[in-house]
Amino acid sequence: MSAPQGWWREAVVYEVYVRSFADSDGDGVGDLPGITSRLPYLRDLGVDALWITPFYPSPQHDHGYDVADYCAVDPRFGSLEDLDTLLDTAHGLGLRVIVDLVPNHTSSEHPWFVEALAAPPGSPARSRYLFRTGRGAGAEEPPNNWESVFGGPAWTRVEGTDQWYLHLFDSTQPDLDWRNPEVAQMFEGVLQFWLDRGVDGFRVDVAHGLFKEESLRDQDRPEEPDAGDAPREIVERTLADEPMWDQPEVHEVYRSWRRLVDDYSDEHGTDRMVVAEAWTQTPESMARFVRPDELHQSFNFSWLLADWSAPAFAEVVRGTLAAMAPVDASPTWVLSNHDVVRHPTRYGGGARGLARARAATLVMLALPGSCYLYQGEELGLEEVDVAPEHRQDPSWFRTGEVGRDGCRVPMPWSGQEPPYGFGPPGSTPWIPQPADWGGLTVEAQRADPGSTWSFYQRALAARHRHARGAGPVELIAAPAEWGADVLAFRRGSLGVVLNCGEVPVPLPTGRLLVASGDSDPGVLAPDHAVWLELPQGSSGPSSISL
Structure with missing residues (x-):
């Protein structure tokens, strides 16, 4: 296993949402050469590593989290050579690079799923996914009552048949059946492919979702409980019935990945890591993902979910550190990412929301373990109210409710009007930027010692001097x-x-x-x-x- 002093144990990792960071060719979409051009900025800011969201070939129904080929680069983002250049440049600047891995589901355009749809029920091709016969007369009803994270049923019927396939996210993201050994073999090959190219780690998307209860039984979803005279906090602590999440079999997958990554690290004299995106219900269940023979880290969303309250923050700190101690894992802390409302807006917006966001960030940076930042938070960016005609999140199309587009608006780098240096002058970003962002650009804030960018740079430098190993x-x-x-x-x-x-x-x-x-x-x-x-x-x- 990796030495406990691994670089990732106290790193500050900066999430790059590839579509929205920097557009080198003017097509309105960020790309790998754009990221490479901005790597000196990340070094100057003071982070240790960057995590890049999926850049693999994809129809982009969920902006890269619907992967059609796990071992290539989507041409709209560049080429494998561009990825190699990015890695070499980052390493030359002292930055580590973590890439996204999406093992819960593939794109519906992945060759495996195309083959599965063309194959008959019960065939080996279909056994890589979760196909089941529908319920009711004529199989008109889904096989169970599970709902998609993006709204609506988690099942789509194969036209003209009695078969349905499971997708816990969009219908274009069919869930893999991890009880099929072919799936595990494929992903071990994917890990090796990117390790050979020099990546320093992986962020595992939906790490808690790979296995479902084998029976695929209905989820017990009681109506809103009647609290009666019971204190509210007791009612809220009742754990949800989740047969689709956090099943015990998933941990053997991560034990095998840990062995692979550690063997690779020893062989190549490097220190690679894996961090889980695991939305678990308790700190204790989160800790199971980072036992000494499993993954190196798991995102701690308790900090992100806590109310603006000293007792709430204190409870998160106590609970997290207590859960991590028995497994000797380094905790993680995160306030924003590409899936949630930006934290200045969550904390009330405006000047007060920004003040609270800066204060929470400063406290987070003082805690032991790793901190994960989201691009643009160092500029104090708030959630943007994206007009309906410009929204692209699949959850918007499935539910009609505002999705995650508001935290994914492209970065403002310079100038007084869009595209603010995100792309060449005259280019049109894939989501429109607000007209009043001129004072929030990197260029404007780097020149202002009182800006949020300057605060982040000072805070990150202070972390290196005073908090690491404190x-x-x-x-x-x-x-x-x-x-x-x-x-x-x-x-x-x-x-x-x-x-x-x-x-x-x-x-x-x-x-x-x-x-x-x-x-x-x-x-x-x-x-x-x-x-x-x-x-x-x-x-x-x-x-x-x-």
Whole structure:
């Protein structure tokens, strides 16, 4: 197994949404050469690695998460040679590169699924996917009551037959049957293909979804529970019945992948890693994915899902660290990604939402483990209200509800009008950019020491100097003058204070290292956070106990 000091254990990883990062050829869609041209920017920002969303051949019904060929590059994004150039350039700049892997489903245009549709029921070709006979008279009803993540039934009928196929996402993304050994063999080959080209790791999409309960039974979906006199939190802790997610068989897949990746790392003298996107229901179930013989990391969505509240954040920190400790895994922290509303908007939007976003980011960067950033958050970008005629998320077409397009609007790099340097002048980005983004561009913010970009650069530099290897987290009991909505902890001499309340609070004695925004000396304003270098042997004010 990899040494516990692996580079990924305390890395800051920057997610690049390939379609929206940088367009080199003016077709309105980001591409690999565009990413390569901006790699010095990522080095200057201060991140350690980048994660690139899928760039494989795909009909793009779900923007690359419907893969038609796992061992090639979609021509709209470039070529394998462009990918090699990107890897070489990144490594020359000291950056690691993680690529997306999509093992739960393929595109409906993948050769396997095309073959399956042409083959009869019960054939070897169909056994790679989950085909079943429909229920009811004439097989008119789906085989079970499962629903797609994107809305509507999770089954589509094969026209003119009694057979249906499972797709937990869009109908163009049929789920693979991981009980078929051919599937596992294929993906081990995919891992080896990209490891041979020099990638440093993989992000596993829907890592909790590969296996379903073998019976494919109905999901128990009771109506909204009647809480009666029970406290609300007790009702909410009832775990959902999920026969399609987080099945025990998935862990043997990841044990085999860990052996493959570790053997490869030892053979080539490199340190490769795998991080799971596993939306599990508890910290304990998340920890099962990162046991010593399984994956290296798993995304911790508890931080992202927490309310703006010091007690809520403290509970996430306690629960995460407690779950990771028995398996000696490094925790991860994330506030935004390409699937969720950007966190300045989640925190209320406008100046207050941005202040809270910067404060939460500063606290996150002080915690042990790895942090995953999403492109554009260093600019303070908010969710964009994309006009209906420009929306492209498959969930929009299935449900009519606003999907994820608002967090995927292309990056603004320079200038006062679209495309803001995302592509050549006169090009049209695949999703329109707002007309008022001129002050938010990288060019504008790099010249402003008070900008969000400058704050991120300072915070990332401070993390390298003060937080890496700083020791365990010790939560601080708040003194009376702080009230109930202040989160404070220390890691050795590093002290961190976050004010989620409505009034300023006094700060402990210590040298200011970095702040999320301006406050009066000696106090911390609402919606702000600071790092302090505490005097050696000090626990701050006498009312603070560690």
